[in-house]
Amino acid sequence: MASKEDKDLTYPDALADLEGIVASLRSEGCDVDTLAARTRRAAALLLMCRSRLTRTEEELAKVLTELEGSLQS
DSSP states (O other): OOHHHHOOOHHHHHHHHHHHHHHHSSSOOOGGGHHHHHHHHHHHHHHHHHHHHHHHHHHHHHHHHHHHHHHHH
16 A cells, blocks of 8 residues: 555656666666565555556546537537
8 A cells, every 4th residue: 555655756756766666676786685675665656657647547538528528519
């Protein structure tokens, strides 16, 4: 479950955090001791980003449908 801090996180900030995690996992100095925690954090960020993208897509579709309806009237 996302923490309150995650809910306040903007999409660009979440994406930047995710990119940072991916970069650290790809580095030669990747710490095995934090690998699981970083992977869990990356998964949470991915879910949050996907959810926001889906919600935005649905909102845009609704707005466009309403606009189409008002233009046809």
